[in-house]
Amino acid sequence: MTEIFNFDEKIHLYNKYSKESLVNEIFPEEYNLLLWHVNSECNFKCDFCNAQKTKAGHIYRTPQEIESAFRRTERKWFIFISSLGEPFLYPKFLEILSVLTKNNYIALNTNLTQKTVYELPKYVDINKVLAIHAAYHVIELEKIKSLNAKQEFIKKVHFLEDNNIEVIVSYIAYPPLLNRIKDDFEYLKSNGLNKIMAKPFVGVYENKVYPNAYTKEQWQMIQKISTSINSVDFLDMPDSFTGRICDAGNRSFFLNQKGILFRCGSSEVKLADFFNIEGFVFPLKVKPCECTKHNCKFECVMNSKNVKQSLWAKILNHV
Secondary structure (H helix, E strand, C coil): CCCCCCHHHHHHHCCCCCCCCHHHHHCCCCEEEEEEECCCECCCCCCCCCCECCCCCCCCCCHHHHHHHHHHCCCEEEEEEECCCCHHHCCCHHHHHHHHCCCCEEEEEECCCCHHHHHHHHHCCHHHEEEEEEECCHHHHHHCCCCCHHHHHHHHHHHHHHCCCCEEEEEEECHHHCCCHHHHHHHHHHCCCCCEEEEECCEEECCEEECCCCCHHHHHHHHHHCCCCCHHHHCCCCCCCCCCEECECCCEEEECCCCEEECCCCCCCCCEEHHHCCCCCCCCCCEECCCCCCCCHHHHHHHECCCCCCHHHHHHCCC
């Protein structure tokens, strides 16, 4: 595990209402942040997710194409490989991680169900892997009858940790799971998993809009059982960041699964085709946020400058 960014420590110590952005606080000047949604294909079908089981319409890049594209930017990157599905289903994913970790740092989201997870240390420079965020989708794991999938998940976490890769387990606090979430966390902790976070559900359930529909007691429980940094820690930030000075496009970018580069995941303005990026000049100027809808609050927190405290702070301080 690399300590170059001290990510968790800096987030915990960060003044969320600083005039400086979190991305500037965390990442050395020579590095840019890229959030990359690599695919939307998944082997699970969670009720709270729109991931697909089909490959229709997907655009896949070879490791060579990806390596060349990043080299052409003439910049160093911290690449957070996210997904609307399961990234280990992407063709030649291990080879892609291998070329990315030659000159860049990575972190990624995965449900840890693929056997190729065990091959990861053979392909990547471990010192270039900041963390793996392992999604514990307990209902889907319990549907797998051929083996004890929950124990296999735990086994993979320990395997990665034994290879000096930090693993943070995430659990979506979907409303139907709230009556079992404490027991599920105790099960993970009793099996030696120490970094676990409950991620608030964002969406509509039974005509209620979450996360605002959580009760104070539910918020208190979600905060109490989590042992790692998560979006609960940023609930007191404003819901809208429109008009606030933002480092998206300057220090931070978003890349979608089709290879189109944006300032951030909420922006609808296309900047360039990342895999045919000749003539595009990094970085863009810092400017106020022009988005009217914000898809990822944590991304906004990372990039925004001089954010003011919201009314949520007063509410949550009394939870």
